[in-house]
Amino acid sequence: MTWGWEYVPDEETVAAGAPRAFLDEVGKKADELVRAAEALYLHGPGYQGMDEGAKHAFVLGGFFVYMITPRSELVSIWQVTPDPLP
Structure with missing residues (x-):
């Protein structure tokens, strides 16, 4: 497996x-989160601890809710919330 x-x-x-610009920022931040998780959980599929639970990440144009699942080597994005004002 590889992280994604x-x-x-x-x-x-x-x-x-x-908005596409906001989703581009979400993608950039998600890529950063993947790199960080990959470094933190070197043996992801063998991870025995609890998942960290849902977290928020703030980016230009809004925020999103995500969770890191080491055993699946996955950062999952559950919700995106763009700022209401352009």
């Missing part, structure tokens, strides 16, 4: 209607 990120259940459901 994805929208859960899918991008269409999670990010519908969000």
Whole structure:
């Protein structure tokens, strides 16, 4: 396996209607989170601890809710919330 990120259940459901520039920022931050998780959980599939739970990440244009699952080597994004003002 290799680390990655994805929208859960899918991008269409999670990010519908969000501005493209904001989603680009979400993608950049998600890439950073993947690199950090990969370094922190060197043996992800063998991880025996508890998952960290849901967290918030703030980016230009809003924020998103994500969770790191070491055993699946996955950063899952559950919700994106763009700022209401442009």
